[in-house]
Amino acid sequence: MRATVRPLRGADLLRGTDRLRTLVYPEYPEAHEPRRHAAVWDWLARHPLAAEMHRWVAVAENGEVVGHLAAVPQHYRILGTRVVAHTPADFQILPGYGFYALSLMRRFFGVAENCVCVDQVAEAIAIEERMGAEKAGRLxxxxxxxxxxxxxxxxxxxxxxxxxxxxxxxxxxxxxxxxxxxxxxxxxxxxxxxxxxxxxxxxxxxxxxxxxxxxxxxxxxxxxxxxxxxxxxxxxxxxxxxxxxxxxxxxxxxxxxxxxxxxxxxxxxxxxxxxxxxxxxxxxxxxxxxxxxxxxxxxxxxxxxxxxxxxxxxxxxxxxxxxxxxxxxxxxxxxxxxxxxxxxxxxxxxxxxxxxxxxxxxxxxxxxxxxx
Known part of the structure; x- marks a missing residue:
């Protein structure tokens, strides 16, 4: 099954992302509340670094959104130096399109010069490591x-x-x-x-x-x-x-x-x-x-x-x-x-x-x- 990865722009892709969430997490009531997630993204858009936030979707040949990933920026202090690092956020992919999880993450690491990831999902951790992130330890x-x-x-x-x-x-x-x-x-x-x-x-x-x-x-x-x-x-x-x-x-x-x-x-x-x-x-x-x-x-x-x-x-x-x-x-x-x-x-x-x-x-x- 083929798909293309592109920036998330436009109402159709937003609606497709809302539908994707219900398919990936059918058992969670909040996955069926698009207004809740829209409010989170509106809040993220008010972050001082919002201009450096990115969102991508994987879109199948029939126009269905089958994957999503965002890069959320944040200021950190490392050895007293102020730096911006991105975190992968809201990472979702439909079964059958797992290959495009790599494509989405390549987009992320293409814009994220620095990154901080905190994850529990073994599959996501494996992809992040494959893209160059290294384990620092566990919380x-x-x-x-x-x-x-x-x-x-x-x-x-x-x-x-x-x-x-x-x-x-x-x-x-x-x-x-x-x-x-x-x-x-x-x-x-x-x-x-x-x-x-x-x-x-x-x-x-x-x-x-x-x-x-x-x-x-x-x-x-x-x-x-x-x-x-x-x-x-x-x-x-x-x-x-x-x-x-x-x-x-x-x-x-x-x-x-x-x-x-x-x-x-x-x-x-x-x-x-x-x-x-x-x-x-x-x-x-x-x-x-x-x-x-x-x-x-x-x-x-x-x-x-x-x-x-x-x-x-x-x-x-x-x-x-x-x-x-x-x-x-x-x-x-x-x-x-x-x-x-x-x-x-x-x-x-x-x-x-x-x-x-x-x-x-x-x-x-x-x-x-x-x-x-």
Whole structure:
């Protein structure tokens, strides 16, 4: 079966891409909601680097869209150097047209001088490696059960704990939280702009100066990433504050069903483990109050993140099979060598493309004052 790869332009190809999504992911309700995905692409089009975003489709001889891939740009700091790297996004191909997955990825690497990929799908990882990206390592996947009244959704590692009532577990959580002792005060933050914008800018600069590899997350980026119009909005933002200084922040989101709590980002000043512990403890308490049954957190261990042993002390467990792989390719050899070790990265799930699609559908309630 033959197809041609071309830039995605025009209403017909957009409609064809919406139909492709329903064929590739028939079991997912959100795949049948084109307005939801249109809203994500409208949001991506407001990114400061939107002019450097690209989308391609594979089109069969009968005009059917049988494949899709996008290249989403982002600013990174590698060894203090500001660079733009692209991430492959929304990669889809119909069975029978697998050859054109390579053709789509060739288009991607033809425009992406630098790339950062975070993926879990073995087939996609194999293609990315074939095109020149190299594995830097794997992100941690940690989860914590909060409410076992819904046993069908409890992961296998937690089933032995089903004998413990949920209220008892929350009492245990309070004890575990106290085990960290007192740390910096944590309080809700109302957005990333206004007077707090300089605090986020300063934190981003400090992280970039001391951590070899990081997403550039100044106030403008964070407002775009989590503010009005973004897929997860509204989110809750917690800040660790000491003497008027921002030591770190956490971005929390509960999905529309109210069951899954996501720790999208937790970033502190380098080596402020006390701030990471305080934020982690208060994040767990927030999700418990919100009625989430589980907390999910993907991250690279770094001087700006919690340590795995701190997560375990709060009752998190780690799942090897749910970890994502980071792959990189940078044109500058020195930058590439540095980026090729995940231990050099400050990186959370919210920094990457995988979480762009996990938002509320268009038309759902999002009028919260928690973001501004």
């Amino acid at each position: 941690h996947y940690a989860a914590k059960g909060l409410d076992f009244s819904r046993p069908t959704r409890v992961p296998a590692p937690l089933r032995p704990a089903m004998k413990v009532p949920t209220l008892g577990l929350r009492a245990v959580d309070r004890a575990l939280g106290a085990a960290f002792g007192r740390g910096p005060a944590v309080e809700p933050l109302f957005g990333f702009g206004g007077g707090s914008g300089k605090l986020f800018d300063g934190l981003s600069e400090e992280v970039s100066a001391e951590v070899p590899c990081a997403v550039e997350k100044d106030a403008a980026f964070l407002k775009w990433r989590y503010g009005p119009g973004s897929p997860p909005n509204p989110v809750t933002v917690l800040g660790a504050v000491e003497g008027g200084d921002l030591l770190g922040y956490a971005v929390l989101w509960v999905n529309e069903e109210g069951g899954d709590g996501y720790l999208l980002d937790l970033t502190t000043r380098p080596r402020r483990r006390d701030a990471a512990r305080s934020l982690l403890r208060e994040a767990v308490r927030f999700f418990a109050r919100a009625g989430a049954y589980i907390v999910r957190y993907r991250f690279a261990e770094s001087p700006t993140s919690p340590r795995p042993e701190d997560l375990r002390r709060l009752g998190f467990f780690f799942r090897e099979g749910r970890r994502h792989t980071m792959l990189v390719r940078f044109a500058d050899p020195d930058l590439h060598v540095t980026a090729l070790d995940v231990a050099n990265w400050s990186y959370s799930a919210g920094d990457g493309e995988a979480t762009f699609w996990a938002g509320r559908p268009v038309g759902s309630r999002n009028g919260s004052a928690r973001m501004g």
